[in-house]
Each structure stands twice: as structure tokens, then as C-alpha cells.
Amino acid sequence: CVVPAYKEKMKELSMLSLICSCFIRSFDIDRCLVDMEVKPINKRASGQAFEVILKPPTPVSEVAHSITSPPKKRDMSLEDIQKKLEAAENRRRSQEAQVLRALAEKREHERDVLLKAMEENSNFSKMAEEKLILKMEQNKENREAYLAAMMERLLEKVKISPQKIICVIME
Structure with a gap:
């Protein structure tokens, strides 16, 4: 059971x-x-x-239960061998062309990135130069205003005519 x-x-x-x-x-x-x-x-x-x-x-x-051996391969003719060699050569050429295309695309991308970086650098330089010129102009105006204010205070204290001060400064 x-x-x-x-x-x-x-x-x-x-x-x-x-x-x-x-x-x-x-x-x-x-x-x-x-x-x-x-x-x-x-x-x-x-x-x-x-x-x-x-x-x-x-x-x-x-x-x-005996295990059968795999079927034997037939002998290949010269024509078959040449066809296989040509097919392998075509595959190699195709793969080579694909690698060259990939390299060309990569170089083009690198060139685009480089051009964009150069353009951004140029824009940054222009903006920095404009800011610097503007700042220098403001500093010049502030300095002239400061010197004018100092001159005015000096004139009030000394009570000298402005022509005499100008003459003294010029000498």
C-alpha cells in the first residue's frame, strides 16, 4: 500500500x-x-x-538511453567558404562604418559644446566689461562730486574768491 x-x-x-x-x-x-x-x-x-x-x-x-552524437557537419565547398568570408568582411566594414559614424557624431557634439562654451565666455566677458565701465563711471562721478563738495566747504571756510584758489591750484 x-x-x-x-x-x-x-x-x-x-x-x-x-x-x-x-x-x-x-x-x-x-x-x-x-x-x-x-x-x-x-x-x-x-x-x-x-x-x-x-x-x-x-x-x-x-x-x-544511449546519448546520440550530434550530426556530422558536411564538408564546405570553396564557394561556401568564400561566401562566408565575404559576409564576414561585409560585417567588419559595416561595424567599422558604424564606429566612424559614432566618432563623427561625438566630435560634432564636442564641437557644439565648445562653441557654446566660447559664446557663453564671450557674453560673460562683455557683461563683466560693461559692469566695470559703468562702475568706473560711477566712481568718477562720485569722486568729482566729492571733490566739488570739499572745494565748496574749503571756500566757505577760507572765504577766498574762487579765482584765487584756481590760480593757486594751477601754479
């Missing part, structure tokens, strides 16, 4: 079929189950235990 139940369980297990299919091309689970013996071991509280014994391969099964 236990052995048939175990064999049914084994049929359901995909792992056994996976392992057997790795070794045997046309796998038949019934044939695999014939080549094994299942012995029940004493029952335990946690469940049942089984001992699975694989039988040595029989001469019939040995022939049935």
Missing part, C-alpha cells in the same frame, strides 16, 4: 522528471520507476520514511 502511493508521489514530483530529462533525451517516468526499488522504513510520528534504491542499468535500458 505504501510503495504504490510513493510511486504516485514520485510521478507528481517535477524534480525527478527534471533530473531524468537531463540524462535521457526521451524521458519516460514509468521506465524510470521500473529501474528503482522503494523500501519503506519504519513509520515515525513525523511521517513516513522511504529508502530509494536505483537498480543497475539493464542491457536493454543501456541501449535505449
